[in-house]
Amino acid sequence: MKDPQTPQAAAHESAASGFNRMRSKLSFARLVEMGAKMGLENPLFLCHDRAAKATAQIGGKEYLNFSTYDYLDLNTHPEITEAVTEAARLFGSSAGASRLVGGERPPHRQLEQAIARLYGVEDCIAYVSGHATNVSTLGFMFGPRDAIFYDGLAHNSLMQGARLSGAERYSYTHNDCDALEALLKAHRDKHKRAVIVTEGLFSMDGNIPDLPRLIRLKKQYDCMLLVDEAHSFGVLGATGRGAHEYFGIDAHEVDMWMSTLSKSMCGCGGFIAGSGELVEFLRYGSPGFVFSVGMPPIVAAACHKALELMLREPQRVHKLQRISQFFLEYAKDKGLDTGAAQGYAIVPIMVGDSMAAGFLANLLFKRGLYVMPITFPAVKEGEARLRFFLSAAHSEDQIRQALDAVQEDLPRAREIVETYKREHADDPVDEQ
Ligand SMILES: Cc1ncc(COP(=O)(O)O)c(C=O)c1O
Known part of the structure; x- marks a missing residue:
């Protein structure tokens, strides 16, 4: 016969077995x-x-x-270490609170403005995490009446954001613009707003999407376009400016340029660059920015210096x-x-x-x-x-x-x- 259990022990056991059931899902x-x-x-x-x-x-x-994202070999660069040391001396190791309420430190806006200049767009917002940038931006910007058309190999953070938004999700065969167009033809009209989501250089296959065609499709079907440049920023183009430089495209043709700062910029965090209106909207509303601590100023200083080095040393x-x-x-x-x-x-x-x-x-x-x-x-x-x-x-x-x-x-x-x-x-x- 089973030993009689106290209510606390029974509760403990059921919580533990619940956890084991969750754990077994971890592939x-x-x-x-x-x-x-x-x-x-x-x-x-x-x-x-x-x-x-x-x-x-x-x-x-x-x-x-061969397992590190430091594509431009910048981590430990003495100028970055010096920038970090100086920022730590002035601002400490933390932003202390959300930038909305706790205020900013100069490295935050310096970094954002440098990224906006690099793209030639109006503004940029830097989040504390690259993953959260995608989750929060897509989750906040789109809703149940909208549609998100995403590449079948889009990163987990993009899919999580799409899921969070409650928008209808349409996945198209990886890098297949014909498949995307067929989905747009069949479904675009059913939705209020729509966004096409792709990466500048795909993180699993190392291939590049047909960005000029994606831009034509977004115009033809009245969609927005988000390009995640986690692996193309610092990698593509004559000076590392990414997919728009590689294709010779005016950066204004894309609504949201997203990238992490954890790869070529050898820091941590992510950004969305685009119009002033878009950035203002995110700065006051995007939960991953508003309700999360600001990027540590030492990281912003490190990424800003990395950006400067990339442009100075092509x-x-x-x-x-x-x-x-x-x-x-x-x-x-x-x-x-x-x-x-x-x-x-x-x-x-x-x-x-x-x-x-x-x-x-x-x-x-x-x-x-x-x-x-x-x-x-x-x-x-x-x-x-x-x-x-x-x-x-x-x-x-x-x-x-x-x-x-x-x-x-x-x-x-x-x-x-x-x-x-x-x-x-x-x-x-x-x-x-
Ligand atoms: C395409 C893509 N987007 C977003 C992310 C998330 O960025 P982070 O690791 O900087 O949070 C990654 C991470 O590897 C990625 O590959």
């Missing part, structure tokens, strides 16, 4: 658990000994690093572009599958099976190469990959070394998984 955690059973070491949450550059140091050991952007193209060509020469990548900062090496991608990353890590596997649920099952982030700090030698190792270890990783599957074909399926 990443399940994958890690499954991998552990197969002898796979968890590649997530590793603690670094110092700033990660072309190499990283983890547990005292040096690794060739050779960083050119080096990144050259080394990314080299990576793509060398990978193709080796017979590796780079998917849809166009050779700008992000290049995946397609593996297919999630577990094989995990084992490949493990094998590479053991020989001193740090690159992350991207598996389900971040990508569809069967489309797992290793995602390489390139940086202006990488050399051709380092890339050859990395890709030679991938070519050698890829069949071994697949073999480990195949053997395991053969040996465990009769095991009962673990239904969670």
Whole structure:
């Protein structure tokens, strides 16, 4: 017979089992658990000994690093460290409160105005998080009578924002403007306002959308257009100004230029740049800005200095572009599958099976190469990959070394998984 329980113990148990049920939904955690059973070491949450550059140091050991977003090799730049130190001396480590009520510090507006100038648009608003920028902006700007047409590979933050808004959501096949146009034809008229949402450079595939066509479609179907430049800002265009510079487009053609500040700007946070009216609307209403603390002034100062360095030293952007193209060509020469990548900062090496991608990353890590596997649920099952982030700090030698190792270890990783599957074909399926 079961022991009688006090009401408190019963409540505790039911809360705990509720939590366990929630936990079992975490696909990443399940994958890690499954991998552990197969002898796979968890590649997530590793603690670094110092700033990660072309190499990283983890547990005292040096690794060739392809897992950091610092595309322009700016993190630890002495001028940024100096700007941060000065801002910390003057303003401390926190904005103290929401900027709406707690007030601003000079680095906030300096950064926003520099970004607006870079695009040649009227204004810009910087949020404390890149993810929150998308969630809060889309969630606040659109409502149940509106429609959000988004690329099938749009980042989680864009989808969360779309969901929060309550607008009708239409996902179109990745980078397929014909598919988008068919959806617009069928559904645009049913809604009051509409927005098309895309990325400037896709974070999983490393490819670029047809922005001129998206602009034509947005005009033809009376939509707004939001371009998330998390991975194209600092990467595309002759001076790193992003997708509009790459395509030679007037930035006013796009309603909302969004980017994170955590990649090329090696800080943290996100922004929306566009018309003065739009920015004013967000500054007084967007919950992720109004009800959240302002970006720490030290971070704003760091990002502002990074922006200045990017414009002053365009050779960083050119080096990144050259080394990314080299990576793509060398990978193709080796017979590796780079998917849809166009050779700008992000290049995946397609593996297919999630577990094989995990084992490949493990094998590479053991020989001193740090690159992350991207598996389900971040990508569809069967489309797992290793995602390489390139940086202006990488050399051709380092890339050859990395890709030679991938070519050698890829069949071994697949073999480990195949053997395991053969040996465990009769095991009962673990239904969670
Ligand atoms: C396309 C895209 N948008 C938004 C974000 C969120 O930015 P952050 O990590 O700076 O919060 C990311 C993060 O990787 C991203 O890839």
